[in-house]
Amino acid sequence: MTTVIHTINELIKVIKDWKKAGHSVGLVPTMGALHTGHASLIQKSAETCDKTVVSVFVNPTQFGINEDFSKYPRTLEKDVELANTYNADIVFAPSAEEMYGNNYNKDFMTLVCPPYDLVNKLCGKTRTGHFDGVATVVTKLFNIAQPNYAFFGQKDAQQLYIIEKMVKDLNFDIKIIPCPIVREESGLAISSRNQYLSEEEKLQAVSLSKALFTIKKYFDKGIKDSKALFDTGISMLDSHAELEYLDFIDYDNFEKTDIIKGKTLVAICAKVGTTRLIDNIVLE
Amino acid sequence: MTTVIHTINELIKVIKDWKKAGHSVGLVPTMGALHTGHASLIQKSAETCDKTVVSVFVNPTQFGINEDFSKYPRTLEKDVELANTYNADIVFAPSAEEMYGNNYNKDFMTLVCPPYDLVNKLCGKTRTGHFDGVATVVTKLFNIAQPNYAFFGQKDAQQLYIIEKMVKDLNFDIKIIPCPIVREESGLAISSRNQYLSEEEKLQAVSLSKALFTIKKYFDKGIKDSKALFDTGISMLDSHAELEYLDFIDYDNFEKTDIIKGKTLVAICAKVGTTRLIDNIVLE
Numbered sequence: 328m329t330t331v332i333h334t335i336n337e338l339i340k341v342i343k344d345w346k347k348a349g350h351s352v353g354l355v356p357t358m359g360a361l362h363t364g365h366a367s368l369i370q371k372s373a374e375t376c377d378k379t380v381v382s383v384f385v386n387p388t389q390f391g392i393n394e395d396f397s398k399y400p401r402t403l404e405k406d407v408e409l410a411n412t413y414n415a416d417i418v419f420a421p422s423a424e425e426m427y428g429n430n431y432n433k434d435f436m437t438l439v440c441p442p443y444d445l446v447n448k449l450c451g452k453t454r455t456g457h458f459d460g461v462a463t464v465v466t467k468l469f470n471i472a473q474p475n476y477a478f479f480g481q482k483d484a485q486q487l488y489i490i491e492k493m494v495k496d497l498n499f500d501i502k503i504i505p506c507p508i509v510r511e512e513s514g515l516a517i518s519s520r521n522q523y524l525s526e527e528e529k530l531q532a533v534s535l536s537k538a539l540f541t542i543k544k545y546f547d548k549g550i551k552d553s554k555a556l557f558d559t560g561i562s563m564l565d566s567h568a569e570l571e572y573l574d575f576i577d578y579d580n581f582e583k584t585d586i587i588k589g590k591t592l593v594a595i596c597a598k599v600g601t602t603r604l605i606d607n608i609v610l611e
Numbered sequence: 612m613t614t615v616i617h618t619i620n621e622l623i624k625v626i627k628d629w630k631k632a633g634h635s636v637g638l639v640p641t642m643g644a645l646h647t648g649h650a651s652l653i654q655k656s657a658e659t660c661d662k663t664v665v666s667v668f669v670n671p672t673q674f675g676i677n678e679d680f681s682k683y684p685r686t687l688e689k690d691v692e693l694a695n696t697y698n699a700d701i702v703f704a705p706s707a708e709e710m711y712g713n714n715y716n717k718d719f720m721t722l723v724c725p726p727y728d729l730v731n732k733l734c735g736k737t738r739t740g741h742f743d744g745v746a747t748v749v750t751k752l753f754n755i756a757q758p759n760y761a762f763f764g765q766k767d768a769q770q771l772y773i774i775e776k777m778v779k780d781l782n783f784d785i786k787i788i789p790c791p792i793v794r795e796e797s798g799l800a801i802s803s804r805n806q807y808l809s810e811e812e813k814l815q816a817v818s819l820s821k822a823l824f825t826i827k828k829y830f831d832k833g834i835k836d837s838k839a840l841f842d843t844g845i846s847m848l849d850s851h852a853e854l855e856y857l858d859f860i861d862y863d864n865f866e867k868t869d870i871i872k873g874k875t876l877v878a879i880c881a882k883v884g885t886t887r888l889i890d891n892i893v894l895e
Binding site: 335339434435436437438439440441442443444462463466467470471473489492493496497498499500 | 619623718719720721722723724725726727728746747750751754755757773776777780781782783784
């Protein structure tokens with residue numbers, strides 16, 4: 328049965344007992360509004376580790392001023408049910424005050440800052456400070472939960488890359504396990520933000536994954552020029568989807584690439600209605 | 612007998628064995644050139660913890676381009692002797708490559724960045740990026756050595772404040788133990804950089820501590836106005852010492868203070884010859 332813990336000290340106590348007993352710990356950091364994508368992370372952790380902690384925390388420091396922090400879905404009761412179904416031992420659901428004290432203005436706190444080169448593209452380009460907030464809260468969660476393994480979805484590909492870089496750069500003794508994107512039957516990548524979409528918008532949103540699948544199809548046929556692949560992808564995008572980016576990123580150095588050589592991330596972001604959606608696919 | 616370890620993996624292995632055996636671990640992070648100031652930290656750690664690790668690492672990321680990184684004293688053999696005398700179990704002396712890989716350009720690494728308000732004063736004002744380098748390497752050492760306690764000298768008062776803030780902000784499960792400044796009989800605060808000083812400069816350097824002691828004397832007599840105390844201090848400073856700052860900092864918020872109320876840090880920095888020296892005293 329999943330236990331819900333709201334305070335840092337309580338969680339630290341449990342983790343210490345687990346460590347003393349020789350248990351391995353898996354952490355699944357989430358912002359809640361859990362869906363089948365998260366379920367796959369929790370399941371993987373429960374298979375891999377003796378104990379699994381799912382953190383549910385809508386982290387204020389990773390939202391910009393005009394973003395959806397206050398309206399981001401908060402569904403703790405349902406989240407605990409889902410975590411329980413997939414055999415999580417603990418849901419850690421602290422308040423913002425518990426995590427940051429009474430001031431979570433980033434100007435007054437120690438931040439973990441990923442390198443500019445990784446941040447200043449894809450989502451980081453428009454979401455200023457977003458990845459500082461992500462890296463900082465993940466560091467805090469790592470230090471609190473002391474996991475042996477941490478599970479992140481490939482859907483947030485830039486986040487995953489940045490966390491892997493952070494773990495290496497700061498010598499965290501934690502193994503990062505990337506987990507594949509989970510999709511609806513239509514192809515739409517599952518996301519907490521999908522619940523903002525009307526039925527009509529949902530149909531438009533499917534075109535993001537269609538664009539990616541089409542790119543992959545043409546790549547597999549032998550087309551390696553990213554400009555040509557870009558055009559093919561764009562042609563699949565619903566006219567109501569407002570493109571933010573569709574970029575081809577070399578996995579080795581996380582730089583944009585013109586001609587696809589090695590493992591390449593194709594990442595797309597578009598607004599459907601007022602909802603900002605991301606998706607990606609890997610070519611190799 | 613102190614063991615010298617040069618690689619991260621080797622140290623991690625030893626620490627894991629210690630933890631398994633239930634030992635508490637103390638870390639004394641240094642840049643080497645160990646002196647009686649460091650000795651007091653090592654001694655304190657050996658008294659407090661089952662096992663003591665002294666790191667000896669001249670950290671490139673905390674030096675500015677025109678600073679003394681290349682000429683900073685490196686005296687590992689002597690350092691190990693001193694560490695041994697004061698009962699350190701391990702001296703951890705990695706290369707820059709071991710710590711940062713083959714590129715230690717800060718633009719390409721994840722950094723730990725203390726808040727601007729703490730950094731943009733005293734030493735941080737002239738040493739741009741210095742405290743990012745300090746916070747980053749200390750985070751790395753914390754993650755590698757997993758100490759229960761870490762020992763820092765009060766001499767680097769701003770560094771100590773920043774590390775304490777970092778531990779709190781990022782939820783490191785580590786107790787920071789501040790240790791008092793160790794002084795020569797003349798009053799001169801002991802520092803690795805003192806060895807740059809000629810005999811004549813050493814006499815001039817003593818005036819930094821004289822300035823601080825005089826300020827404390829007048830404060831104890833009832834003078835609370837920092838401008839008046841500043842003037843009294845400055846009058847004691849040798850004319851060959853080139854003042855960088857003499858600041859009165861409220862310990863509660865690390866802001867400059869005009870009228871001294873609570874615990875207050877009086878911090879001085881001056882160049883004697885080409886050597887930049889710092890010292891401080893606490894009024895309360």
